[in-house]
Amino acid sequence: xxxxxxxxxxxxxxxxxxxxxxxxxxxxxxxxxxxxxxxxxxxxxxxxxxxxxxxxxxxxxxxxxxxxxxxxxxxxxxxxxxxxxxxxxxxxxxxxxxxxxxxxxxxxxxxxxxxxxxxxxxxxxxxxxxxxxxxxxxxxxxxxxxxxxxxxxxxxxxxxxxxxxxxxxxxxxxxxxxxxxxxxxxxxxxxxxxxxxxxxxxxxxxxxxxxxxxx
Amino acid sequence: xxxxxxxxxxxxxxxxxxxxxxxxxxxxxxxxxxxxxxxxxxxxxxxxxxxxxxxxxxxxxxxxxxxxxxxxxxxxxxxxxxxxxxxxxxxxxxxxxxxxxxxxxxxxxxxxxxxxxxxxxxxxxxxxxxxxxxxxxxxxxxxxxxxxxxxxxxxxxxxxxxxxxxxxxxxxxxxxxxxxxxxxxxxxxxxxxxxxxxxxxxxxxxxxxxxxxxx
Numbered sequence: 001x002x003x004x005x006x007x008x009x010x011x012x013x014x015x016x017x018x019x020x021x022x023x024x025x026x027x028x029x030x031x032x033x034x035x036x037x038x039x040x041x042x043x044x045x046x047x048x049x050x051x052x053x054x055x056x057x058x059x060x061x062x063x064x065x066x067x068x069x070x071x072x073x074x075x076x077x078x079x080x081x082x083x084x085x086x087x088x089x090x091x092x093x094x095x096x097x098x099x100x101x102x103x104x105x106x107x108x109x110x111x112x113x114x115x116x117x118x119x120x121x122x123x124x125x126x127x128x129x130x131x132x133x134x135x136x137x138x139x140x141x142x143x144x145x146x147x148x149x150x151x152x153x154x155x156x157x158x159x160x161x162x163x164x165x166x167x168x169x170x171x172x173x174x175x176x177x178x179x180x181x182x183x184x185x186x187x188x189x190x191x192x193x194x195x196x197x198x199x200x201x202x203x204x205x206x207x208x209x210x211x212x213x214x215x
Numbered sequence: 216x217x218x219x220x221x222x223x224x225x226x227x228x229x230x231x232x233x234x235x236x237x238x239x240x241x242x243x244x245x246x247x248x249x250x251x252x253x254x255x256x257x258x259x260x261x262x263x264x265x266x267x268x269x270x271x272x273x274x275x276x277x278x279x280x281x282x283x284x285x286x287x288x289x290x291x292x293x294x295x296x297x298x299x300x301x302x303x304x305x306x307x308x309x310x311x312x313x314x315x316x317x318x319x320x321x322x323x324x325x326x327x328x329x330x331x332x333x334x335x336x337x338x339x340x341x342x343x344x345x346x347x348x349x350x351x352x353x354x355x356x357x358x359x360x361x362x363x364x365x366x367x368x369x370x371x372x373x374x375x376x377x378x379x380x381x382x383x384x385x386x387x388x389x390x391x392x393x394x395x396x397x398x399x400x401x402x403x404x405x406x407x408x409x410x411x412x413x414x415x416x417x418x419x420x421x422x423x424x425x426x427x428x429x430x
Binding site for chain 2 (some may be wrong): 003004005006007008009012015016017018019020021022023024025026027028030031032033036049050052053054055056057058059060061063064066068072077088090093097100101102103104105108115123124125136138143144146148149151153155158159160161162163164165166167168170171173174175176178179183184185187188190191192193194195196197198199200201202203204205206208210211213215
């Protein structure tokens with residue numbers, strides 16, 4: 001690596017809009033890539049890609065995602081508020097063209113499943129559609145919405161109420177081997193990446209070297 | 216992939232604690248892996264790994280992370296509240312043993328930099344320590360704290376006020392080529408993974424195929 005750039009607030013403020021969007025979005029590292037599926041009261045399906053899904057807690061099992069005001073799929077938010085349920089679905093290698101296309105601004109009532117060529121599938125706990133082609137399918141019940149006043153975004157939190165996953169992907173200790181199904185990550189808004197585990201450690205304690213675990 | 220498992224809330228509630236922690240933490244996919252550096256009023260340095268750093272907005276440039284109540288580095292939170300500044304530093308391949316060891320519960324006042332063998336480095340905007348060995352170094356000013364009542368966690372949001380990054384890592388459009396420096400991602404709490412971009416798309420529009428971009 002060659003020379004370092006030193007950037008301050010004034011430099012960031014002067015960046016061209018697209019440059020700043022890419023720079024700030026890629027700065028902190030790789031993100032999960034997921035498709036969020038919803039249904040409205042009339043039964044219309046909606047599907048949209050999100051790269052902001054995060055772990056909130058394991059007991060009870062809570063997962064969150066950030067909903068940006070200018071971001072495309074506001075239908076996702078309206079549908080969650082209408083029905084109380086939504087699904088989070090993984091993106092496998094080969095699905096990235098369809099997954100990315102789901103970020104286009106389709107009209108309300110148009111099913112992204114049909115437009116982009118993915119298949120709706122259903123569980124037994126709620127009526128929100130899962131993505132058949134996804135290997136990990138998570139069903140959530142809406143629990144809490146936090147408003148980030150700074151830039152008018154929302155953190156939407158749901159409780160995991162249903163999971164469908166291949167049995168041979170789950171290690172004995174509960175860890176999902178996502179690489180077995182070529183699950184992708186995303187960088188910024190549009191770069192899809194494959195991921196390969198290199199090392200797994202035990203719980204760390206001061207003055208102790210941790211052992212490696214299977215992954 | 217073989218048989219699918221179908222899991223509902225009752226199954227999750229009955230999972231053994233460690234199994235549930237691994238299962239829920241790995242469910243939604245890969246996460247960014249970062250070291251957060253802080254300093255207290257007395258000048259003591261603190262460093263801790265976080266896998267919950269997320270993008271909040273590009274203009275102004277906001278980045279957030281989740282602080283869990285039972286999670287180790289409460290010093291991080293106290294120091295941010297005392298001084299108003301902190302750093303987010305990337306984890307390169309080869310740094311994963313030190314990075315993971317930073318999650319051990321060291322006493323307050325003990326510098327994780329010294330204990331785990333990483334080097335503190337400083338910018339010009341604030342006094343919080345960066346990690347010299349990290350390739351991407353982000354300096355933040357604390358802006359907003361949101362309390363997630365559901366499970367007593369916090370979303371901490373800061374504004375990016377300083378960035379140090381190698382010049383040959385930044386594409387003309389602002390995108391950081393994190394793979395050039397073997398930047399790692401994390402799965403769950405303890406599995407470190409290398410990441411390789413496979414495809415980059417343009418902004419998606421309905422009824423249009425997007426072109427591939429350089430990555």
